[in-house]
Amino acid sequence: MHNQDFFLQALIYLGAAVVTVPLAKKLGLGSVLGYLMAGIIIGPFVLGLVGxxxxxxxxxxxxxxxxxxxxxxxxxxxxxxxxxxxxxxxxxxxxxxxxxxxxxxxxxxxxxxxxxxxxxxxxxxxxxxxxxxxxxxxxxxxxxxxxxxxxxxxxxxxxxxxxxxxxxxxxxxxxxxxxxxxxxxxxxxxxxxxxxxxxxxxxxxxxxxxxxxxxxxxxxxxxxxxxxxxxxxxxxxxxxxxxxxxxxxxxxxxxxxxxxxxxxxxxxxxxxxxxxxxxxxxxxxxxxxxxxxxxxSINFNLFIENPxxxxxxxxxxxxxxxxxxxxxxxxxxxxxxxxxxxxxxxxxxxxxxxxxxxxxxxxxxxxxxxxxxxxxxxxxxxxxxxxxxxxxxxxxxxxxxRWQNKLEYDEVEEQENPVILAGFGRFGLVVGRILLANNIKVTILDNNPSNVEILRKYGFKLYFGDVTRPQLLETAGIKNARMLILSMAEHDEALKIAAYVREKYPHVKILARAKDIFHVFEFFKLDVRTVQREMFESAAELGAKALNELGYTKYEAYRATRTFKHHEDSVTDELYRHWMEDHNEFIRETRRFAEQVSETLQTEKNFSIHDSDCAWDVDTLKDEAQKNIPKKQQ
Amino acid sequence: MKKILIIFAHPAFQKSVINKTLIDAVKNMEGVTVNDLYETYPDFFIDIEKEQRLLLENDVIIWHHPFYWYNAPALFKEWMDLVLQHGFAYGTTGRALEGKWVMSAISTGGQQEVYSKTGSNRYTVNEFLAPFNRSVTLCRMVYLPPFVTYGSHTISAEKLTQQADAYREILTLLRDDKINPQELNDLEYMNNLIAKHA
CATH class of the missing domain: 1.20.1530.20 (Na+/H+ antiporter like fold)
Incomplete structure (x- = not known):
């Protein structure tokens, strides 16, 4: 039957793809190579499943x-x-x-x-x-x-x-x-x-x-x-x-x-x-x-004739x-x-x-x-x-x-600045500006040459270099620094540097930018406790603005968002404990905590825990005052 | 032995000489807890539950702050507004703090002479402290005479040391329950107590 033939062909093609493509992906070869291999395998010169x-x-x-x-x-x-x-x-x-x-x-x-x-x-x-x-x-x-x-x-x-x-x-x-x-x-x-x-x-x-x-x-x-x-x-x-x-x-x-x-x-x-x-x-x-x-369709016969x-x-x-x-x-x-x-x-x-x-x-x-x-x-x-x-x-x-590094990375002169800021892109720029505005001496390292050029024009002391190389940290004065701020976007590298510095220079305080909560945990594990999630704060701020636009007063919106942030902090600590104990457990717990967060938010919505923010304008006080009014006045 | 909690509020502690010296004199005393509000709540987001728990755990509360516009710095006022909650500290059912002692420990720029009917400030420190006094009473607590450090801009090192010693001594007396409430009745300032005990 013609149909049967078609389905058989489909079966072979799909089967080959389903087997080889994930395999190729797993080996880091990409899907194209996976498909090509599948083709070679089912082709006339290996299994001969298709003509x-x-x-x-x-x-x-x-x-x-x-x-x-x-x-x-x-x-x-x-x-x-x-x-x-x-x-x-x-x-x-x-x-x-x-x-x-x-x-x-x-x-x-x-x-x-x-x-x-x-x-x-x-x-x-x-x-x-x-x-x-x-x-x-x-x-x-x-x-x-x-x-x-x-x-x-x-x-x-x-x-x-x-x-x-x-x-x-x-x-x-x-x-x-x-x-x-x-x-x-x-x-x-x-x-x-x-x-x-x-x-x-x-x-x-x-x-x-x-x-x-x-x-x-x-x-x-x-x-x-x-x-x-x-x-x-x-x-x-x-x-x-x-x-x-x-x-x-x-x-x-x-x-x-x-x-x-x-x-x-x-x-x-x-x-x-x-x-x-x-x-x-x-x-x-x-x-x-x-x-x-x-x-x-690779013609292996021709190949074998004259390889x-x-x-x-x-x-x-x-x-x-x-x-x-x-x-x-x-x-x-x-x-x-x-x-x-x-x-x-x-x-x-x-x-x-x-x-x-x-x-x-x-x-x-x-x-x-x-x-x-x-x-x-x-x-x-x-x-x-x-x-x-x-x-x-x-x-x-x-x-x-490596070759470029050798040629073009700056020779950082021995620095004595108390702070080393690694990574000066969108994130590090803000950190650096705050420190510099407060007259704190910072040695800035960045591995993007165009950043370095532009920012140097504006008078920043920037050094172009690969921060993951220990040698660069040494010359940047990590030995005498008080603090290392890892503000780079290369999350895995940041962890590696943190581990290196923790080990070799335990006196240096490490502050880090984290991608997400798991990245935060990885830092916690290295005993780097001052970690900032790169998205969380600004997202929360936008949330506050949204509340404001929706009719909350500015202060109410601010307090609601603050409540959320502090709640998140305590949740993070607890999640970390669970994460350390058991990775599988963690997934369940995350779900549980997600429920908790939504529960908290729900309670906030229903009877407004912000009432405690209202000092002398709480409802209980008003009720009491109502009760105390002498009968004849009512 | 009584437990003492110092609620300390100073927005520019890094610049302060007087209050630094005073706090340093008492912070490591046994039975004394210093709760630095500006350090704990830089974003003014006071943990109400924790603050109330601290109050419950202690017997004597010191409200320690500089005198700004004849009053406490803003965060301390926020603390009062939120922590001394209706139903907790005051109101028909608010009896959690009943019987605790509260003392204000303040520092002023002006000299003692200025804080008098005939001085340029026209009122005494005690008169300016009326809202604190009333708040404490409303919460069914006992308001002690204040401990005042005058002339903070011009105070000599020697005088400051004396003040610090006095502060420490007063807290010791309070802690060890050596003060008879009777003797406070006609005492205008806590500072004068030292002379009596000496």
Missing amino acids: QADEVMHFAEFGVVLMLFLIGLELEPSLLWRMRRSIFGLGGLQVLITALVITFIALAMNFQVNRALAIGLILALSSTAIVLQTLSEKGLMRNTAGRSAFSVLLFQDMAVIPILALLPLIAKLGQPADLSETALAKVGNVASMPGWLQLIIIIGAIATIVFIGRFAARHIFRLIAETGLHEVFVALALLLVIGIALAMDQIGLSPALGTFIAGVVLADSEYRHELETTIDPFKGLLLGLFFISVGA LLVIALVGLLIAVKFIILLILGRIFRLKKGYEFLFAFLLAQSSEFSFVLISFSKQNQLFDDKTAAMLLLVVTLSMAISPLLLIFNDKAVSPILA
């Missing part, structure tokens, strides 16, 4: 389309406009230079000019799917390296269109007689039309997307949302994305690019979050499927892309250390290459063997890519950091 994964892959590529739609939703047009320099400058240069260099290398390998050019163009692209998935998984989307990588990918997505148009022309270069019109026609009807008409159709299509997104979509969404049937909304969201993807495919544009534009257009619509949560699970599953199919050649080619490809990216990162002034992340991120080849390679094959640019080899190199470069990032995290970054 040729091409069809699945083609289907799963739709995950990339969904992903770009989601990314578009998060990017407002104004932000996109601000990124124009890195999209067109950085992205454009990357594609151009990489394509040229690879072309030359291919020429050196005795490929014909047109073939070399095609190889250059195809391999210049990087994998949107792998890179974006990794970025969001590691929370790097807002990091400058992540942003730049995204810009480049966006440009590459756009570049796919002209490359598709160019490939037949390139094919013509070599063998003018052999131009295959039929192959061209397969791209879509539009590609065979004259250039100006193509352009008009493309502009028209984009304008239609923008128009629908801007004006029609929200009315349709509202209509559907009003029905209250969530599944219809899901259907509509999918319909929208699939519709755009198909339309784009028809006119020869990249579906990913089209849905991306649609996403951007809808970014400021009121249905944005609803759309995000609706599409997200589909995207996740399809992308997973896509990565699995990439893993399954050294394959390894050399993959290595060469990654090295070339990496070096070009690194140089571009430098030119475009990525923050120090980030150019490596940027280069490692984009050093693989793209899933678009699969499409482009088979399209070139149709255009008789490559013979079967060349195409198979190209596919293998592309696939392997994609599979290796997550490993490169791990390599960057574990090996390159630390070395870079």
Whole structure:
């Protein structure tokens, strides 16, 4: 039965994903690598549970389309406009230079000019799917390296269109007689039309997307949302994305690019979050499927035939892309250390290459063997890519950091100041200002060079350095200091320093900034008792303001919040005792205490424990006075 | 032996010479507890239950503070407002403090001559202390004559030492229950008691 086959396939794919992905995550390898491994395992060369994964892959590529739609939703047009320099400058240069260099290398390998050019163009692209998935998984989307990588990918997505148009022309270069019109026609009807008409159709299509997104979509969404049937909304969201993807495919544009534009257009619509949560699970599953199919399609036979050649080619490809990216990162002034992340991120080849390679094959640019080899190199470069990032995290970054430390960290002169303040960001700044305003001599250490520069301009005595290095604390005068304030955001590091100083300089008083209550407990355990939760106080203050806005008098709001804070203090002490006794017990106790807090709050609400704040205006006094009024006066 | 609780309120204790000397003279005495309000409640958030418990545990309460605008500093007033609760300290059912002794220990900038009918302040310290006196009586406690240190801006080191010794001696007498309530009847200031006992 056809259905049965489908479900069996689904069972294999889902099963493999469920087993390997959590495992890979646990090992710190990231989900992409997990999916790829799952693909390799179920693929024809290990277990052989699935055959040729091409069809699945083609289907799963739709995950990339969904992903770009989601990314578009998060990017407002104004932000996109601000990124124009890195999209067109950085992205454009990357594609151009990489394509040229690879072309030359291919020429050196005795490929014909047109073939070399095609190889250059195809391999210049990087994998949107792998890179974006990794970025969001590691929370790097807002990091400058992540942003730049995204810009480049966006440009590459756009570049796919002209490359598709160019490939037949390139094919013509070599063998003018052999131009295959039929192959061209397969791209879509539009590609065979004259250039100006193509352009008009493309502009028209984009304008239609923008128009629908801007004006029609929200009315349709509202209509559907009003029905209250969530599944219809899901259907509509999918319909929208699939519709755009198909339309784009028809006119020869990249579906990913089209849905991306649609996403951007809808970014400021009121249905944005609803759309995000609706599409997200589909995207996740399809992308997973896509990565699995990439893993399954690795042609190990070809690899075994000539392993050294394959390894050399993959290595060469990654090295070339990496070096070009690194140089571009430098030119475009990525923050120090980030150019490596940027280069490692984009050093693989793209899933678009699969499409482009088979399209070139149709255009008789490559013979079967060349195409198979190209596919293998592309696939392997994609599979290796997550490993490169791990390599960057574990090996390159630390070395870079150490190297930079040596070169640029300040030599702190021996300080005799009584207070050392470690960390001078948003939190430490306030602490430092209070101390300095009171003429207390403070040695300030911070590991963010830009902070250091700015604050020095304002006359702060700041030293750039890695506070986690004991040597820096020594030269900062920890031996003679009275107090060390750990105001840095690196919570784990703060604990390590606290332990070190406690051990070696027990006379130094330690004050610390804590992330949450558990972090507070960790400090308590080190006998650091003066700990401030970074959020609690300001949140409580805002709470007081809220009460005030809701009609409490200012003083009443202040007292209510104070009551809450003091209550919290005693609760923290008690929770700590429980935490020390038993970690499992603690979870139960937390719940119990949460109930207690709400009970306290409830009692406050019901008979106002603030009555004791009211001194001579308490109700009991009024009642008594009422009773004492002589009868005749009543 | 009686237990003594000093409720001490001074918003600028770090600058004080007089009160520092006085407190230092008594703080380590056996049976004496010093409750520094500004140190304990910098945010004016007084723990009412704890303060009431302290009162219950002691027999003699000293209200020790400088004289600001002929009165106590703000936090001490807050303490009175909140801790001497209706139903606890006063009111038909408020009898928790009944019979305890209360003495004001204050320091003034002006000399003793200034605090008189003919002096520039026109009233005596005892007259200015009327609200404290009445509050204590309302709480069914006994208000002792105050212990006053005059001329805090100009006092000589020698005189200050004498004052500190006197303070310590008075607290000792109170603690050891050596004071007969009768002898306080026509005593204007506690300072004069020392001469009598000497």
